Amino acid sequence: MTVHKGRGIAAIEYPTGMNQNGDPSQAWIKVKPDGRIDVFAGTSDIGNGSKTIQSQIVAETIGVPYEWITYDNSNTDSSPVCTGTFASRATFVAGMAVKKAAERVRERILDIAGKELEIDPADLDIVDGEVIAKGSPQTKISVPDVAAAATWGHGELITGAGAQLKPYAAIVEPETGKVDLPPHSAISYASCAAEVEVDDETGEVRVTRLVQCFDVGRAINPTLVEGQIEGGAIQGLGLGVLETSYPYYPGMEHRGGQFGSYLAPGMEDLPVMDTVLIENPSVDGPYGAKGIGEMANNPQPPAIATAVHDAVGVWVTELPITPERVLRALQRKAAGEGEPTRKGKLIVYDEELSLAAVAHPDAPVRLVVDA
Amino acid sequence: MKAVGARVPRYDGVAHVTGRTVFVEDVEIPGVAWVKALRSPHHHATITKLDTRPAEQMKGVRAVVTAADVPLNVYGHLSALGIPGDEPLLADAEVRYLGQPIAVVAADDEQTAQAAVDAIEIEFEERPALFDVRKAFDPDAPQIHQWGNWYPHFEAGMDRRQIRKGDIDAAFAQADVIVQGVYRPAAIEQLPLETQVCQVVPEANGRLTIYSCTQALYFSMGVVAAHLQQPLNKFKFVGGTVGGGFGGKVDTATETLCSLLALKSGRPTKWRWTREEEFLCSSTRAPWHMEMADAVTKDGWILGRRMITLHDSGAYARFSPYGVTKHAFHHTGAYTIPNLHFDGWCVFTNRTPTSAMRGFGVTSVSFATETHLSRIAEELGIDPFELRLKNANRIGDTSPNGVVYTDPSTVPTILAIADHLGHELPADYRTMTSEPRSDGLLPEHLVAQVGNPEDH
Incomplete structure (x- = not known):
């Protein structure tokens, strides 16, 4: 181990x-x-x-x-x-x-x-x-x-x-998605680094540290916004490595109906967290503030998935990154499988998860890439 | 003292941590009748028999409400945004997910209400169910929704949300490398400590006082008023202090049915979902199926992205079309990708309807984009910070749907984290700003594509 x-x-x-x-x-x-x-x-x-x-x-x-x-x-x-x-x-x-x-x-x-x-x-x-x-x-x-x-x-x-009230921004070209006005009040930005430990025998991923830099525009209350960022990070950690409503979807079995049968992050899952606030004021928000409440759980899953690859050399792109998924990926890697397909300049990962692999051959929806 | 920027304590923090905050559940109403729901035991079935008389005749039962009692049973919560309604408040002919409400009962206590629910006579004919969004388009897929297996009501009658920008074919022809991948975040629970709960008092003056845990008082009031076909002054919503929502309390789960029962019985009503109902019957975060292919140059410029997204809406649309549109608008993440070809579908399955959750529409594509960029960095042997800084959106760049970025801060946030981690960067990256690109990093032959709009 x-x-x-x-x-x-x-x-x-x-x-x-x-x-x-x-x-x-x-x-x-x-x-x-x-x-x-x-x-x-x-x-x-x-x-x-x-x-x-x-x-x-x-x-x-x-x-x-x-x-x-x-x-x-x-x-x-x-x-x-x-x-x-x-x-x-x-x-x-x-x-x-x-x-x-x-x-x-x-x-x-x-x-x-x-x-x-x-x-x-x-x-x-x-x-x-x-x-x-x-x-x-x-x-x-x-x-x-x-x-x-x-x-x-x-x-x-x-x-x-x-x-x-910011006026409704209409989609004026449904084919291209073009809008007549900015469809948002502001845009906020954030970066995140995740450090993990991956046990190659159990497949368990432990997130040990999260460093996060959030542009909040203006921190109206730094304590509360740090709380939003850190609380959100724990929710992102859950999405990344622990939580799923249907563990074997599209199988419907084992759906958790109680706290004891649904894996949300607990105190023992908490990493060390460093939170850095950047204040790049919004043009027209109150005192330059932007909204960051929701995005606080967005950057952790990809940072964790990348950290897992950095640790053990496998990409797990179905969430959550459970011990089972990590071990299956490690087994495939050990068997010389799981590498992307390379055709000319095209590099295709995750082929087995794609519509091309799973849908009926006559189904009309596919990702079509001309290399 | 300046109030803005101060670390003042939370307005209601002491009350929260000493147990003195009054949440909906804590409001004591004399004579309140308990509400329980008859829910579908099947993922997909036709209701062949429904007889509520055995429940109505039970001692202590005050009212039973079915679809026939609802003045407007199907109401589109986002009809103002052009998203029509598809979901009945109470199922009538058909059930499409396990746990879907069919009838509700108000009785003198919780046990009697549950016994009355159990006494309702109901029979079903099971139908084939669809679970995997990737099989929704198959010619032999079970048909599970009156609109077909995917949402057909985007603008101009389109059945998908599209983004088209630039010249996607040229970008892929020009690319040195094309990296393709599949990204599948799961359905998860919003998991508030306070389950869905509501109490309704029918007042002497004919109004309804609705104690609600909604995240959106006026929005929910509009929904109840629409189902009941009554003006807003019929209702007083009381709430504003919510025991966690995370998006799961934007949909109006309990208020309308409690109101109908209160009106029919003349008694105050209370419906508190059990933890199991909260887990199994309330909306979840949507799972998403995303496939993307990026056309990149060997020195790390992302010239184009082709992407398809299948959003698993579950059994009904709810806010899913909104989520897919937001997803499409943000599918390039914090970067400027000049050539785009995006198609996103809201796919129906027989899962619990999915709806809003923290980061709605974008959490998914943040996962896909960022994991994908890490793969590209590895394939090209480029530092992942440098790849991101290079493609970061800048002032004057345009979003996927043509909006000019006025104050992006991708560059400063990436530089800040590099600095915090002690990650060394070359001087031309270290000094990068969000100002329009003039730093010599952008090769001449790419200026027309990646450069700022005023340059071409």
């Missing part, structure tokens, strides 16, 4: 927002008489942290402490439309909606502060919960005092609404 080490890399991209757009998010905000801020948005928090991220965006945009924000996404009577938490859209698309709503609120606070201070609102700024005169910071009024003045003095409600 020998344990072989290997390393593989992958580089990926992933779009932010629903493919082809047309997915609105809306939000509205009201200010309490003491200046505390109530945000109403319809964005489900599925553990991705959108309540936190959107609260941070609102605090930053208005210019008040994060602790002043109350975030309510609890029901559709009080919250406006959000298409949903999917397509890596909660930070970017829904985040833009709360940012626009917060910009309106900020304008209203400055208007009323201007009346109180008898200064043109354009000459005012909001910093840490205080409205200050630009260039004359001793001239100021607190946001709580502005809110009180609005409520009890001016008889006004400080509120703001915002919506984000």
Whole structure:
């Protein structure tokens, strides 16, 4: 028995927002008489942290402490439309909606502060919960005092609404797939290196280290985005080496129906993880942010498959890379099989998995390559 | 303090880790009736007899709902995007996957609900099933879907998603080497800790309050409203705090049926899927069958890609056509490949319908592209970092469907990881940026293909 080490890399991209757009998010905000801020948005928090991220965006945009924000996404009577938490859209698309709503609120606070201070609102700024005169910071009024003045003095409600919608990108040439507009809000990028140990007797693949560099545009909350990247990596590890709903598909037997009969990654499977954030701001996202929630589980499977090849010299391109698949590949290799077919300049891997090998000879779908 | 960029604690983190967050399951509603479903025991069958009277007559049973009770039984969740509906909320004439719901029961407690489900009289005539997407196009393949074995409703009535770019034949003629491979990621579970769950209260004013674990409150509300043929003000969705979704709670699994039972019985209803139902009856990540051939030069330029993709949609379309389109749009990964010929099909099988999961449409092609590039690097004897940097998309390059990249960062992310790993690169790679190619690496005879659009 020998344990072989290997390393593989992958580089990926992933779009932010629903493919082809047309997915609105809306939000509205009201200010309490003491200046505390109530945000109403319809964005489900599925553990991705959108309540936190959107609260941070609102605090930053208005210019008040994060602790002043109350975030309510609890029901559709009080919250406006959000298409949903999917397509890596909660930070970017829904985040833009709360940012626009917060910009309106900020304008209203400055208007009323201007009346109180008898200064043109354009000459005012909001910093840490205080409205200050630009260039004359001793001239100021607190946001709580502005809110009180609005409520009890001016008889006004400080509120703001915002919506984000990128128009639907139509496929104008179905034959070529050409679209009339960019079909995404932004594109994020990431690279990953996987280090593995492969046991050539048991076929077991152990992922020992994952190094990951993600361009997040702007980390609204570095702790949460690192959590997304590391949590996603574990899901990618599961897809790569452990998980399958139907272990012998197209056979239907042995489908796991409980945690004990379905192999998801456990604590003992966790590799060492190094996470590097790159901030290459998006042109029009909130504070330059991009969405990276989904892509966090994309680069590991190919990096692992490549690392397995680096370790033991076999390519396993059916996932998951189970001990059984590794051992079968090693057996074929030992028997001098499993090498790609070479015809002139054409190099064909995995022929036995292809439609050409499995489908009926008269079936119309094939990969046709003229070498 | 700046709020953006700060490591502030999670808004509801303390509540989560101390067990005080109220999830859908935690809402206590007096007099709530439990819901259970009669599900198909077959992969593919015709329903020859369905008699719910034995269940309806049982003590403690409050309502039984079948397809006949649903105002609009088939509703296309993406009809706004031109994707028509194919899946009945409750099966009527035919079942197409193991676990497909046929009838639902609301009863005073979980045991009675299950006993009522077991009392429903049902008979089937089994039909041949299709499991391997690669056999879906065979002349003798069992026909399993009213639209045929693959989705036929892409734009202009096309039965596949196509990408065509550049001159694919010239690229393959010009190539020094063509590398071809097959990539097959599996179906996996989204695996949230919170299973599908919902509670519905019929209010005195005729509205329904729907406690939902959906990832998309308004989307789900639209789905329920469409099935029930009611305006949106009939519903109040309560939720927004979800115990994990990963894409598996975008499809509306429980809300409509619980609503129908609440309306029919006049009682609040609760449906909490068991862990086994979550595993066996909820949608999975789609398995994909991808074959690609890349035309490359011996110094590592990827001139063209031919690719076919079969997306295993399972028994119904759900969001699969959307996933295949997104897949097609991103099938070159983080690289500029100037000549493309892509065909992608949504293939129906008798598997549990597949649907959204984290990375929908792209996780698959990231696996295929990156594993394929590693093979190409090995075949050519080129450093895998250099091969990727060379072909990385740059500002001004165009995507498979003709969109100009404005802010790509393939180059910086690859350089960052090389740096972190201490991987040595030649100076002309180390200093590479995302700016349009002007670094002399690109041979003159390839400029028209790989260069930027303004150059040709």
